[in-house]
Amino acid sequence: MRTCGATPGGPDLSGVDLTKQTVIQGAVLRSGIDDGVPNGVPVGNAYVRLLDAQGEFTAEVPTNVEGQFRFFAAPGVWTIVVLAAGAREEVKVEAVQGSPVDLIIELK
Numbered sequence: 764m765r766t767c768g769a770t771p772g773g774p775d776l777s778g779v780d781l782t783k784q785t786v787i788q789g790a791v792l793r794s795g796i797d798d799g800v801p802n803g804v805p806v807g808n809a810y811v812r813l814l815d816a817q818g819e820f821t822a823e824v825p826t827n828v829e830g831q832f833r834f835f836a837a838p839g840v841w842t843i844v845v846l847a848a849g850a851r852e853e854v855k856v857e858a859v860q861g862s863p864v865d866l867i868i869e870l871k
Contacts, residue, residue: 772865774831785858787813788833789866791826791845803869805830809847816840845870 773788791811792803807828813821816839826832834841838860845852850870858864 772831772867773833773863774827776863781861781863783860785836785838785860786833786863787836787841787843787856787858787866788831788863789843789868791830791832791847791852791868791870793847793850794869794871806847806870809845809870812844812846814842814844818842843868 772790776786779786791806791809793806794803805826805828807826807830809826809830810823811826811832812823813834813836815821821836822834824832824834836858838858840855840857843854843856843866845868847870852868852870854866854868856864856866
């Protein structure tokens with residue numbers, strides 16, 4: 764996935780009332796050229812886990828063919844764990860109601 768200034772990320776948020784939701788979403792990419800632009804290949808059928816602040820499992824979703832995932836969560840600190848063939852990545856995020864967290868997670 765190579766872009767020209769646009770940042771690829773999670774699914775479209777049209778129709779989601781962000782004033783009432785806390786959203787953590789993003790896209791999982793297999794590393795591309797290291798030039799600061801998200802340009803890896805989308806990783807479909809990876810598993811993305813949501814762990815709470817104590818590291819307890821809360822939810823898991825598969826990525827779609829575009830490598831995208833989305834969680835609706837409570838405000839607070841969360842850990843996102845991506846599990847894909849030959850790779851595991853972990854990212855801590857702080858989710859705030861009304862301001863979606865939109866991640867690009869590149870697998871090495």
